[in-house]
Amino acid sequence: MEFDYKSRRWKKKRIKILRRDGFLCQECKRYGKRVEAVTVHHIKHASEYPELAYKDDNLVSLCSACHNRMHPEKAAAGKKY
Template identity: 50%
Template sequence: MVRKTLNTSRWKRLRNYVMARDGYRCQESLRYGQSVPAEMVHHIYPVREYPELEFVAWNLVALSNYQHNKMHNRNTDEITKKGKEWQKRKKREFEKFYSTPPLKN
């Protein structure tokens, strides 16, 4: 099921930003010395579990469809070993996001 937010201008702007930030290249393929065009932007920490991270740039990475299919099981939607590796890489940002005290008025 496609989330409604994927059709918003907010998402489209963020997606374009992430694609440009990542040089329009699949970041997983680059790890192995392959320059492959990125076809989509992946949420490292899934929106279904962390909806507050849907529009957070550090939680997004440009990937090819091939590499994206390796990030989570397409039948169960469970995060794969490869997907967990990306989560481990972003652990510092994740912990900082959740440890930041709320702003006082």
């Protein structure tokens, strides 16, 4: 089953994770850059690990550039999330 990114539960979770991460991209932060995060990414993909979809430690805030890098398969398919 596809993960529902439009669900209310996810929207609330997403804000919680962004707030935890200070609204900064955690990947850029590793390189000392402060870039606003726009996406919350599943480290283990929600489609393969639905049981981890709402686990805080499986979620990380990223900017769109870093997020696209995490998803070569989606970029190739022309999808974005």
